[in-house]
Amino acid sequence: MARSVAAHRQAVQELLSGLADHESTEKLPLIAALGRVLAADVLAPLSLPPFANSQMDGFAVRAADLAPHAGSDVGAELTVVDPVPAGAAPVRLIPGTAAPIMTGAMMPEGADAVVPIEQAVPDVFPAPGVAATVRLPTTEPGTFVRDAGSDISAGTVALRAGTALGPGQLGLLAALGMTAVEVRTPVHVLLVTTGDEVVEPGTSLPEGKIYDSNGTLLEAAMLQSGLHVTRTGISGDDPAELLALLRSRSGTIDLIVSTGGVSKGAYEVVRQAMKGQPVEFVSVAMQPGGPQGIGTFDGLPFLGFPGNPVSCLVSFEMFLRPALAAVVGSPALRPSLQARLAESLTSPAGKHQVRRGTLLPGGMVRLEGGPGSHLIHALANSNALVQVPAAVTELDAGAEVEVWML
Ligand SMILES: Nc1nc2c(c(=O)[nH]1)N[C@H]1C(S)=C(S)[C@@H](COP(=O)(O)OP(=O)(O)OC[C@H]3O[C@@H](n4cnc5c(N)ncnc54)[C@H](O)[C@@H]3O)O[C@H]1N2
Numbered sequence: 193m194a195r196s197v198a199a200h201r202q203a204v205q206e207l208l209s210g211l212a213d214h215e216s217t218e219k220l221p222l223i224a225a226l227g228r229v230l231a232a233d234v235l236a237p238l239s240l241p242p243f244a245n246s247q248m249d250g251f252a253v254r255a256a257d258l259a260p261h262a263g264s265d266v267g268a269e270l271t272v273v274d275p276v277p278a279g280a281a282p283v284r285l286i287p288g289t290a291a292p293i294m295t296g297a298m299m300p301e302g303a304d305a306v307v308p309i310e311q312a313v314p315d316v317f318p319a320p321g322v323a324a325t326v327r328l329p330t331t332e333p334g335t336f337v338r339d340a341g342s343d344i345s346a347g348t349v350a351l352r353a354g355t356a357l358g359p360g361q362l363g364l365l366a367a368l369g370m371t372a373v374e375v376r377t378p379v380h381v382l383l384v385t386t387g388d389e390v391v392e393p394g395t396s397l398p399e400g401k402i403y404d405s406n407g408t409l410l411e412a413a414m415l416q417s418g419l420h421v422t423r424t425g426i427s428g429d430d431p432a433e434l435l436a437l438l439r440s441r442s443g444t445i446d447l448i449v450s451t452g453g454v455s456k457g458a459y460e461v462v463r464q465a466m467k468g469q470p471v472e473f474v475s476v477a478m479q480p481g482g483p484q485g486i487g488t489f490d491g492l493p494f495l496g497f498p499g500n501p502v503s504c505l506v507s508f509e510m511f512l513r514p515a516l517a518a519v520v521g522s523p524a525l526r527p528s529l530q531a532r533l534a535e536s537l538t539s540p541a542g543k544h545q546v547r548r549g550t551l552l553p554g555g556m557v558r559l560e561g562g563p564g565s566h567l568i569h570a571l572a573n574s575n576a577l578v579q580v581p582a583a584v585t586e587l588d589a590g591a592e593v594e595v596w597m598l
């Protein structure tokens with residue numbers, strides 16, 4: 193009886209539960225911390241914006257000077273004073289005057305609103321040093337002013353421990369004047385690809401052999417997810433070779449992942465090498481990614497993904513990513529949304545099918561290639577995984593499906 197996708201995901205999560213105690217941290221320059229997870233809360237050392245500033249190129253004014261009064265409800269004529277360029281510390285604004293101000297420049301004390309240049313008559317800044325007046329419309333206090341602390345106040349939590357650091361988070365830390373950040377040491381994966389037919393890209397391709405795509409595919413998926421990866425190189429179908437590769441590792445490994453050698457063939461190297469280790473080989477009711485190995489090797493968590501390229505990536509996305517997200521809070525889950533199929537599909541009875549597709553404008557998803565798990569070109573043309581639940585055997589064009597954005 194095949195195991196459900198949910199049950200296997202739960203088993204992977206339990207296998208990795210020890211990683212929750214993984215408490216070592218390191219301080220990294222901001223850019224080096226991309227994709228990593230914040231080790232501790234970061235408090236804002238300053239407010240953002242640090243000072244009230246203009247949102248527009250225009251005139252800094254005292255709104256009261258432009259308030260409607262007897263005889264005029266269309267603003268007032270104000271004397272233009274020295275301009276306030278961005279980066280300057282301005283002098284106090286005298287009532288009855290308007291200071292040319294540029295976007296991002298500090299509001300002068302005494303000014304409480306900005307009138308964009310487009311609303312001024314004339315709608316050009318006078319040349320510096322030339323005496324001038326300008327007619328400006330009635331304006332509410334606060335108009336086009338970005339108050340100090342309106343984004344974040346000094347002393348409050350800018351980012352919580354456990355936050356994955358992407359461009360927005362790192363940009364915020366830079367805006368707060370920081371150059372480095374304390375992050376959790378990443379989960380370290382030992383990755384091994386297997387098969388007598390598999391050779392390194394860049395070498396010659398003898399008859400009957402194929403290039404190792406899984407090593408690059410999975411290492412890339414893992415790196416993008418903030419994991420640290422060590423590749424052992426390819427193991428042939430000799431279990432002694434695989435055991436030697438796995439045992440020649442150095443450094444602290446948190447998890448071993450292999451691809452290939454887990455199904456029903458005559459030379460299933462991973463199955464053979466794991467004899468005597470508490471590793472189960474199970475059939476998950478999923479296509480692709482049905483055959484899976486799970487357990488521990490010499491006491492380390494071990495996952496044996498199937499060898500077909502799409503199967504191993506789908507295994508990463510369906511099991512390892514969600515389990516890591518649950519246990520160590522990173523990587524983030526794939527964004528999931530509802531889309532409509534651009535064409536019909538069929539799916540094997542009792543198996544959760546994961547098809548590859550492209551989400552199109554308008555919420556339609558086009559399938560890329562068929563269900564075959566060798567179709568890496570079709571995978572490369574996809575931006576989404578299309579989820580077809582185990583109970584579904586066919587769907588018409590236009591049917592609603594869940595898609596995970598890659
Ligand atoms: N009699 C049965 N045969 C198969 C079954 C089954 O239930 N009964 N399951 C099929 C399914 S589903 C899958 S998935 C594969 C899984 O097989 P293995 O994990 O044992 O993987 P291999 O046999 O080693 O390879 C499968 C396939 O993938 C290619 N491959 C392997 N490694 C790489 C690599 N690093 N880069 C590129 N391609 C790779 C390999 O050449 C095979 O074509 O088993 C089915 N068979």
Ligand code: MOO
Pocket residue numbers: 478479480481482483498500502503564565
């Ligand atoms: O599980 Mo296999 O991955 O269907 O090709």
